[in-house]
Amino acid sequence: MEAKKIFIIIGIIILIVIGFFYAYLKALGSAWVTNKPDKRPFFVTTKPIIIKNILLPEGTKIIYNKKYFWEKYEQKELLNEKDITSVFLKEGTTINWGGVPITSIVKFFNSEMKGFSxxxxxxxxxENKKTQFSNLWLSCNTDLGITVENTNDWSFNKTNILDVESCGVNNQRYFKEDKNQQRFLDDLYNELMIIKD
Structure with missing residues (x-):
């Protein structure tokens, strides 16, 4: 009889250990999954809303950098605005940024750089709304990297914009020795400063 009780107790302990181990692996696995860029928490706007000083239309996907495994992927409400890494407008929708229709804004990956693309x-x-700024931007026909003073302002606020950091991979401030790249980015910045808000 005593041996039977011992086997039952050992069996219960083993089941409890297996249960804890399973829960641990499940939580750990979820943490790994949410660390993937496409699994980060996001919120889709249900009405026009101002985020980072920009009026975003309904259907805009706001992605956050939080990576905690207990957070669901799609949020029912907005998270902290400082944790936003990107905004993607609904397909077919654009907003005006410096006189140019844009589809998305993405915070610089490098945390030491203050700005966004x-x-x-x-x-x-x-055609009738083209400017020298939009023509220069169109000539590289890709994302424009913008450095700013206040990272909580992604609007076309010229008092906050410090520089044009890049226009795609072919024109970057990083390549200081390339005078053509630097001149092109200087021209872009100067023309940006002329655009009326």
Whole structure:
């Protein structure tokens, strides 16, 4: 009889240990999954809302950098604005940034750089609204890297914009010795400063 009780107790202990081990692996696995960029928490706007000083339309996907495994992927409400890494407008939708229709804004990956990249949709730019700034931007036809003073302001606020950091991979401030790249970015910045808000 005593041996039977011991086997039952050992069996219960083993089941409890297996249960804890399973829960631990499940939580750890979820943490790994949410650390993938496409599994980060996000919120989709249900009405127009101002985020980072920009009026975002309904259907905009706001992605956050939080990576805690207990957070669900799609959030039911907005998280902390400082944790936003990108905003993606609903397909077919654009907003105006410096006179250019844009589809998304993405915070610089390098945390030491204060700024973001702006992604244009030049197919939606009216001919009569083209400027020297939009023409220069169109000539590299890719994202524009912008350095700013206040990282909580992603709007076309010229008092906050410090520089044009890049226009795609072919024009970057990083390549200081390349005078053509530097001149092109200087021209872009100067023309940006002329645009009316």
């Amino acid at each position: 702006v992604y244009p949709d030049f197919d939606k730019l009216n």
